Structure formats: C-alpha cells, structure tokens
Amino acid sequence: MNAKRWIAIAAAAVVLVISVLFNSAYTLFQSNLGSGIDEYMALEESDISENVIEEGSGNSRIAVLEVEGTIQDTGDASSLLGSTGYNHDFFMKQLEQVREDDTVKAVVLNVDTPGGGTLESSQIHDEIVEIQEEAGKPVYVSMGSMAASGGYYISAPAEKIFVSPETLTGSIGVIMQGVNYSELAERIGIDFETIKSGPYKDIMSANRDMTEEERALMQEIVDQSYNAFVDVVMEGRDLSEEEVRAVADGRILNGRQAVEADLADEFGLEEDAISQLREDYDLANAQVFEYGAPGTGLGSLLSMKVNSFLGNDMETKLVAELLSNYNSPRLMYLYGEE
Structure with missing residues (x-):
C-alpha cells in the first residue's frame, strides 16, 4: 500500500472520529435545549419553497418533482459524511404537499436513479398511487439516463412513461448483499466470540459462512419482495404476469427495449412529458413549478466543509463512505452496487 493510500485512510479515519464526536455532541445539545431546537429544525424542514419554471395560472398548476441519486433514507442530515444528493424525507414532504395542494392538478416526475431501498421505494410508490387515486391527479414520468430497479x-x-432511447431502465428484481471477511480474520489471527439468543440471530454475519438453511430463509424473503415488485409492474403497466416475468430477471433495458416491452410509452424528455400532460388533461394555461431545496442546517454546512476537505480524491471519499456506512445487509431494489 503506497503513501497516498495510507494518507487517504488516515484522513477518512479522522473524519469518521469527528463525525462521531459531532453527532454525540449534537444529540446532547439537542436534548439539553429541548423543544426550542426541535421547533427550529421543524420550521426549517417544513419551509418548502417553490420555483416557477413556466408562467401560467396559479389555480391550475403542474408540479415537477425529481428523484436523483440512490433512493434511501440516510437518516439525520447532521452526519458529517451525509450525502447532498437524494433526501428521502424531503421528497416525501413534496409528495404530501402535491397531494394536499388543490392548485396542483398534475405531476411530472423526473427519475434518474439506480434504485435503492425496498422500503423507501414502496413508500414513494404508495404515495404516488394516493396522489392518483385519492386526489385524482395524473402523474407522468420522464426518465433520465437511468431509472433502474427501484427507479422503475x-x-x-404513472399514466405515461417517457424515455430517451439511451435511458437505462428495467433491472426488475431484488438484491441483498453482505460481506464475509472470516477467512481474512483467520489469517491475521482475529477470533470472533458470539453469544446469541437463537441459531439465526447472526444470520449473514460477516465473520462466518452462511449455512444452506440460512440461505433458504433469506432467499424466501428476497422472493417475497421480488413478487411484490412483479405485482407493482403488472398493475401499473396493465401487463400479464407472464409478460412481466419475461423481462423481470434483473436484466437492464435501454429505452428502445423498454418501449418494445411496454415498460415505457414514448420517447421524450421532461418538456415533452409536460407538453403531453397539458394536451391530455386540458392544462394549456397551467403554471409549471418545482420545489426548492430544503433549508441548509448546521449539519449540512459541516458536511459541505468535510467534502471540501476531501476534495476530488475519490479514493479518500470511497474509504470515508465505507467507514461511515452500516454493515447490516439490506433488501434493495438496486441496479449495480451502493
């Protein structure tokens, strides 16, 4: 290992220690101040701004929402290593706002993501269905460079899905991954002592191999989530189970293949989806707007400082990410790796 890598690991370790200390101090600070800081944070997060994209009637509006990055709830934004990309809590607030705002008549959802957590994806899906069925508001999707797995x-x-011919989509399936470093630990003389309440309490542990029985148990869980995915596609696209399962083997599709398989409707970009939505639902004079980013709190500012410190050294960033991520395996509707 060269000097640069040692420096990267050392820098990441320092950042991790600072992050832990900050989060501990923040928790103590929050508990001491009580409701005062809670009210401040609630006010900051609930203050959703709006940016007008196309002028029009304020009583008849089209909301443009965006899902970009891995769909996962990263928890408290105060983490120094927190991502500045997709914000699940903020996006769910946008969906709620769209559902409750009577001036919003329709939605265009821009999707550019490899997918993410099964829970987060299902939460978004269910809220979109509520917007359609309970609020009676149509949703059109404009797919970007990638709308795979959870993105699909x-x-x-959606009533209509627009793709580029080069969009990567599909990847219908579920994945759960873990790390097994037991052989490495054995080589360097590390022993793990585990006391557990049942035979499966440490299933998918990183310090031992899985048994065949354990694999069967986990496979059943994955299969259940996969079947739920198939049902979502069948219902959303009005396809038979046979038609869906023919392309639901995890394969990635480009936009042309997606249209041929009836997983998408038309070729086009965001402006094409908006134009078609106006035409289909008599919204020629509708204002088009998007929601602004949430307020920047103390945690976000510190996160920006840390990212600035790390600079463009991708190796350092990757090590820092590995150190800050949880090791617990998760069910993911995800194309590729996290």
Missing part, C-alpha cells in the same frame, strides 16, 4: 418501481404507476 416508483415509475410503474
């Missing part, structure tokens, strides 16, 4: 899961209910 949240797109499936």
Whole structure:
C-alpha cells in the first residue's frame, strides 16, 4: 500500500472520529435545549419553497418533482459524511404537499436513479398511487439516463412513461448483499466470540459462512419482495404476469427495449412529458413549478466543509463512505452496487 493510500485512510479515519464526536455532541445539545431546537429544525424542514419554471395560472398548476441519486433514507442530515444528493424525507414532504395542494392538478416526475431501498421505494410508490387515486391527479414520468430497479418501481404507476432511447431502465428484481471477511480474520489471527439468543440471530454475519438453511430463509424473503415488485409492474403497466416475468430477471433495458416491452410509452424528455400532460388533461394555461431545496442546517454546512476537505480524491471519499456506512445487509431494489 503506497503513501497516498495510507494518507487517504488516515484522513477518512479522522473524519469518521469527528463525525462521531459531532453527532454525540449534537444529540446532547439537542436534548439539553429541548423543544426550542426541535421547533427550529421543524420550521426549517417544513419551509418548502417553490420555483416557477413556466408562467401560467396559479389555480391550475403542474408540479415537477425529481428523484436523483440512490433512493434511501440516510437518516439525520447532521452526519458529517451525509450525502447532498437524494433526501428521502424531503421528497416525501413534496409528495404530501402535491397531494394536499388543490392548485396542483398534475405531476411530472423526473427519475434518474439506480434504485435503492425496498422500503423507501414502496413508500414513494404508495404515495404516488394516493396522489392518483385519492386526489385524482395524473402523474407522468420522464426518465433520465437511468431509472433502474427501484427507479422503475416508483415509475410503474404513472399514466405515461417517457424515455430517451439511451435511458437505462428495467433491472426488475431484488438484491441483498453482505460481506464475509472470516477467512481474512483467520489469517491475521482475529477470533470472533458470539453469544446469541437463537441459531439465526447472526444470520449473514460477516465473520462466518452462511449455512444452506440460512440461505433458504433469506432467499424466501428476497422472493417475497421480488413478487411484490412483479405485482407493482403488472398493475401499473396493465401487463400479464407472464409478460412481466419475461423481462423481470434483473436484466437492464435501454429505452428502445423498454418501449418494445411496454415498460415505457414514448420517447421524450421532461418538456415533452409536460407538453403531453397539458394536451391530455386540458392544462394549456397551467403554471409549471418545482420545489426548492430544503433549508441548509448546521449539519449540512459541516458536511459541505468535510467534502471540501476531501476534495476530488475519490479514493479518500470511497474509504470515508465505507467507514461511515452500516454493515447490516439490506433488501434493495438496486441496479449495480451502493
């Protein structure tokens, strides 16, 4: 290992220690101040701004929402290593706002994501269905360079899906991954002592091999989530189970293949989806707007400082990410790796 890598690991370790100390101090600070800081944070997060994209009637509006990055709830934004990309809590607030705002008549959802957590994807899907069925508001999807796995899961209910010929989509399936470093630990003389309440309490542990029985148990869980995915596509796209399963083997599709398989409707970009929505639902004079980013709190500012410190050294960033991520395996509607 060269000097640069040692420096990267050392820098990442320092950042991790600072992050832990900050989060501990923040928790103590929050508990001491009580409701005062809670009210401040609630006010900051609930203050959703709006940016007008196309002028029009304020009583008849089209909301443009965006899902970009891995769909996962990263928790408290105060983490120094927190991502500045997709914000699940903020996006769910946008969906709620769209559902409750009577001036919003329709939605265009821009999707550019490899997917993400099964829970987060299902939460978005269910909220979109509520917007359509309970609020009676149509949702059109415009797919970007990638709308795979969970990205397709949240797109499936849309009345129409627009793709580029080069869009990567599909990847209908579920994945759960873990790391097994037991052989490495044995080589360097590390022993793990585990006391557990049942034989499966440490299933998918990183310090031992899985048994065949354990694999069967986990496979059953994955299969259940996969079947739920198939049902979502069947219902959203009005396809038979046979038609869906023919392309639901995890394969990635480009936009042309997606249209041929009836997983998408038309070729086009965001402006094409908006134009078609205006025409289909008599919204020629509708104002088009998007929601602004949430307020920047203390945690976000510190996160920006840390990212600035790390600079463009991708190796350092990757090590920092590995150190800050949880090791617990998760069910994911995800194309590729996290």
